[in-house]
Amino acid sequence: MNTIRYLVSGKGIFNSICDLIIRPQRAVYDPRTDLGPTIFRLDADDPQRYKRTDLTIENMRGLTLQCSWFRTLSNEKQPCIVYIHGNCGSRYDALEALFLLKEGYSLFCFDAAGSGLSDGEYISLGFYERQDLAAVVDYLEDQEEVDGIGLWGRSMGAVTSIMYASKDNSIKCIVCDSPFSTLRSLVNDLVKQHGSKRFPSSLINKIVNRMRKRIAARAAFNIDDLDTLKYASECTVPAFIFHGREDDFVFPRNSIDVSNYFMGPCLHHLVDGGHNDERGEDVRNTIKGFFSLYLVLKRENGRPVAHLMQDATNRVPREYIPRVDSGDVSSSPERDGDDNDNNSGVGGSGDVSVDDGGNSSNSDEVHGLEGSGDEEEPIDEAPSRPLSASLAPVRVTKPWFYDPNDLLLERKD
Secondary structure (H helix, E strand, C coil), X not given: CCHHHHHHHHCCHHHHHXXXXXXXXXXXXXXXXXXXXXXEECCCCCCCCEEEEEEEEECCCCCEEEEEEEEXXXXXXXXXXXXXXXXXXXXHHHHHHHHHHHHCCEEEEECCCCCCCCCCCCCCCCCCHHHHHHHHHHHHHCCCCEEEXXXXXXXXXXXHHXXXXXXXXXXXXXXXXXXXXXXXXXXXXXXXXHHCCCCCHHHHHHHXXXXXXXXXXXXXXXXXXXXXXHHHHHXXXXXXEEEECCCCCCCCHXXXXXXXXXXCCEEEEEECCCCCCCCCHXXXXXXXXXXXXXXXXXXXXXXXXXXXXXXXXXXXXXXXXXXXXXXXXXXXXXXXXXXXXXXXXXXXXXXXXXXXXXXXXXXXCHHHCCCCHHHCXXXXXXXXXXXXXXXXXXXXXXXXXXXXXXXXXXXXX
């Protein structure tokens, strides 16, 4: 029996990690109740009333995306923030951003293809989600009441925001909560963290390469194409990147590396909390100030306002060193210098049979990255919780206040 197949399937780690990447637990919710009333206030003392409009948009693959747009009843012209959820999330997660309505923004959110109530079977952690985002941006740019667009992405959504903004300079700014640096390095971390008691280190690269082929066969994308560092090195759109210190799914060093490679103005903060925790008031205040800087103030005395942003001018982006082209996922064995069975460390040369492509370099040395000093965290210790815990939805406190008298307004609307 193939040793790797036995190791990775015997405990379910192989399938669990593949599913976490392309088919995690799908968010289930009822828009009629979970997204709140269609006309609402944010608190009892708020004189402003807002509305939620539900709509659908078709992406370039012909899949229907379920969307919601939160804005004032008067449809006044405002900057719009597009919220992009994480891998097991949905537009429900955007409720954490409703506080922005009071700041003079509208909020647009959607279920990415393969997520929530939208069409599609698989997600891709950013690869195809950027097409969904492109369809949303195209729609918003045609709306007269939209005065500039900013992005707020979480995890998968953060990576999607960076990938998209690197190609579309019409985006004014992006907020990125816990992006990963490369999908290959994230998969390596997951295998090490959740399989360290079972897998010899010499086999981890082989396991990741087999996952790469499985994911390509099922979801039609190459994990090596999800390289956030590359897109960050090409992105000039201003970014605020932050990460929870207690994140044990996407380790904080990921966003540190992304910010180091960022070409444009970039502010990075480590904040309290884990991967799916609701962010604190300090984070929300920074987000308010950041969006105000680039969507409201825009220019000061005729010049860009980037100089107002802390540590945006003295930072020198790290040079990006491209990975060797991965080529065709199904036929690139020449890149896999590790697939020497005599060095596999498992049962001699006859016990391992792997026909996978992949990068022959050590998986921890991504793009020649030297590391981030004291911020580095161990990735090969026993996991603090089961892998399934990473599938938990973002924790959100429902932020609206509903006055029964608004029923009259709702019926008129």
